Amino acid sequence: MSAVDGYAPQMLSPAVENLVAQLTRLPGIGSRTAQRLAFHILQASKPEAQALAEAIHEVKERVRFCRECGNLTEEEVCAICRDARRDRTLICVVEQPADLISIERTAEFRGLYHVLGGALSPIDGVDPADLRIAELVTRVAAGVSRRSEYLKM
Ligand SMILES: [Zn+2]
Helix, strand or coil: CCCCCCCHHHHCHHHHHHHHHHHHHHCCCCCHHHHHHHHHHHHCCCHHHHHHHHHHHHHHCEEECCCCCHHHHHHCHHHHHHHCCCCEEEEEECCHHHHHHHHHHHHCCCEEEEEEECCEEEEEECCCCHHHHHHHHHHHHHCCCCCCCCCCC
């Protein structure tokens, strides 16, 4: 048992309770892990904790979606879309920027991407209008042709 175990949320100060609550909202973070992370942050030096807070702040200030493909970027258009060596006759449609990163790691795909920003889910109220489908249609209509080439993964 670690020192964190056994701490009921009401035993924590409101500020720590708030930090735990915020951390619990992250995917895959349960209340126990959130408490462990909160205690880690509390024990870290002030500059270290501030660096974490600033990284979160900066990412929200600087990172946006690429105007062309919806990838994450700090520019108007992402590095992949700007890269003249990419095959502009191929578009790989992905759900999230994380999927694009996975494919880029394979170094097998030299085309462009289109990030939908989610998946259709009528149960969750996600319909085509919530995804970047209209933008994809516009891009394809603007001249990216389909090729019967499959991505080897
Ligand atoms: Zn892009």
